[in-house]
Structure formats: structure tokens, C-alpha cells
Amino acid sequence: MGKIAEAIRQGKILVSDGAWGTYLQHKGLQPGECPELWNIEHPDEVFEIAKSYIDSGSDMIETNSFGGSRYKLAGYNLGERVFELNRTAAEISRKAAGKDKFVLGSVGPTGKILMMGDVTKDEMYDAFKEQCIALAKGGADAIVIETMSDIEEAVTAIRAAKENTDCEIICTMTFERTVDNEFRTMMGISPTQMTEEIIGEGVDIIGANCGNGIEGMIGIVKEIRKTDPDIPVLIHANAGMPVYKDGETVFPETPGETASFVDQLISAGANIIGGCCGTTPEHIKKIVEIVKKK
Numbered sequence: 001m002g003k004i005a006e007a008i009r010q011g012k013i014l015v016s017d018g019a020w021g022t023y024l025q026h027k028g029l030q031p032g033e034c035p036e037l038w039n040i041e042h043p044d045e046v047f048e049i050a051k052s053y054i055d056s057g058s059d060m061i062e063t064n065s066f067g068g069s070r071y072k073l074a075g076y077n078l079g080e081r082v083f084e085l086n087r088t089a090a091e092i093s094r095k096a097a098g099k100d101k102f103v104l105g106s107v108g109p110t111g112k113i114l115m116m117g118d119v120t121k122d123e124m125y126d127a128f129k130e131q132c133i134a135l136a137k138g139g140a141d142a143i144v145i146e147t148m149s150d151i152e153e154a155v156t157a158i159r160a161a162k163e164n165t166d167c168e169i170i171c172t173m174t175f176e177r178t179v180d181n182e183f184r185t186m187m188g189i190s191p192t193q194m195t196e197e198i199i200g201e202g203v204d205i206i207g208a209n210c211g212n213g214i215e216g217m218i219g220i221v222k223e224i225r226k227t228d229p230d231i232p233v234l235i236h237a238n239a240g241m242p243v244y245k246d247g248e249t250v251f252p253e254t255p256g257e258t259a260s261f262v263d264q265l266i267s268a269g270a271n272i273i274g275g276c277c278g279t280t281p282e283h284i285k286k287i288v289e290i291v292k293k294k
């Protein structure tokens with residue numbers, strides 16, 4: 001068993017980091033600019049983000065590699081630099097995390113749809129494989145496959161990470177609430193289906209990220225727990241439902257509002273809590289305050 005899952009089995013509640021994408025934008029990342037290229041061109045800024053979460057008291061931080069697959073990078077003519085950009089992402093977060101905190105190598109969707117025949121499953125596997133190997137080389141303890149909506153893509157990523165690295169494997173999907181008040185990914189997958197289909201693939205930790213704010217995550221965790229009472233669950237919620245204001249996308253949830261749901265989330269069965277889009281080091285600090293009282 002990997003170290004993160006082991007800490008959870010011992011009854012610990014862990015805190016993860018907050019947003020990367022919206023934080024990079026705050027630091028000046030322009031629309032159309034490749035976030036992962038900042039690992040090479042603005043390494044100090046990327047380090048500052050990682051360090052600010054560690055300084056907020058988080059037990060783990062992600063890497064700036066969410067769009068680091070060859071398919072995503074090809075959109076910026078950087079498809080040949082997968083290894084360099086991902087390895088550097090992990091090295092930067094490793095440096096911020098030191099020896100005692102965990103580094104989660106972030107792996108987002110490829111943007112290719114298997115069902116549409118955009119790429120074959122083998123091609124997609126190879127893309128995840130090269131990204132995961134680079135993240136592991138840079139010092140990642142775990143691979144976090146996140147914002148997934150297609151179960152086949154998620155499973156392909158899990159296999160690629162598991163078969164080619166020694167990292168712990170985390171997989172989170174993004175659910176929206178439907179008009180029938182159920183939770184589904186964009187591709188129609190429920191938390192129950194996710195749990196049933198990916199646990200057999202040897203994933204260590206599962207959960208949900210992004211979405212419409214932390215309150216909705218409580219129902220998602222309850223649904224996962226009905227299917228599996230034991231698997232460690234990680235939640236990275238957005239700071240509320242995004243609103244468009246003065247030409248900008250704004251995430252309205254304050255650190256205090258986010259923190260006010262942490263107790264319920266833990267009671268529902270969540271083991272690791274952090275943030276997604278719009279969350280800041282202040283949000284993480286507030287979450288740490290609540291978790292420390294446990």
C-alpha cells in the first residue's frame with residue numbers, strides 16, 4: 001500500500017492543495033498560452049504556487065501538468081516536449097514539498113474521445129504512459145488522474161500509470177448535478193458507476209474534482225460510500241459555481257464558505273480534501289483549521 005492510502009487507513013484526514021489553472025491566470029498566464037510551458041519559462045512563479053499551498057498547511061501538492069499529454073501539448077506545437085515539461089513540473093513541486101509532503105502528478109483528459117474514434121485506446125495509453133513516466137521521474141509520489149468524464153479514458157490512464165510507474169494512483173471524475181438531482185459526468189457516468197468500474201483496475205484513491213462547489217460534493221461522497229465503504233476518497237471542489245462578471249469568470253465561494261462544509265464532507269466519508277478552480281491558499285488554510293480540530 002502506498003503512503004497516502006496508508007495514512008488514511010490509520011484514520012488520518014489529509015488536506016490537499018487548491019487551484020492551479022486559475023492561480024496561474026492570476027499570476028499572468030494569458031489566454032492561448034500553454035500553462036505547462038511556464039514550468040520552463042516561469043519556474044519561480046510555478047514554484048511559488050506550490051510553496052504557497054505547502055505554507056498553507058496542505059499535506060500534498062499537485063504538479064503543473066494537467067494538460068501535459070502529447071495531444072494537449074500539440075495544440076501549442078509542444079507535443080515533442082512531453083517528457084521535459086512533465087518531469088520539470090514534478091521537480092518544481094518536489095522542491096516545494098520537501099521530503100515530508102506528497103507530490104501528486106496531475107494528469108488531465110487528453111481532449112480526444114475514444115468513442116468518436118479520435119484515437120485508438122493504444123494511442124491514448126501511450127500518451128498517458130509517457131506523461132506518467134515523466135512525472136514519476138521528476139519525483140511524483142502519486143499520479144492524480146482528474147477531471148475525467150469518460151470511464152474508458154479514466155481506465156486507460158489508470159492502467160498506463162499502474163503498469164509503468166510505482167506511484168500510488170488517484171482517479172477523480174467531474175460530476176454535475178442533473179435536472180433529476182442526480183450526479184453525472186459529461187459522458188453520463190454516475191459516482192456509483194465510476195466506483196464500480198475503476199476500483200477493479202487497482203486504483204488506490206478515488207473521488208471527484210471541479211464541479212459546482214463543495215456542497216454538492218457531499219452527495220457525491222455519500223454515493224461513492226454506498227458502493228464502497230473502504231476506498232480512500234479525495235475531493236477537490238471548485239470555489240462554487242462559476243459566474244461571469246465584468247468579462248471574467250469568477251468563483252464566488254469564500255474560504256469561510258468552503259470551510260463550512262468540510263465537517264459534513266468528512267462525515268459523509270471523504271478522507272482527503274482540497275480545492276479546484278477558484279480556490280486559493282486562503283481556502284486551504286481554512287480547511288486545514290477545520291481538519292486539525294479532528
Ligand SMILES: [Zn+2]
Pocket residue numbers: 209210211238276277
Ligand atoms: Zn476545477
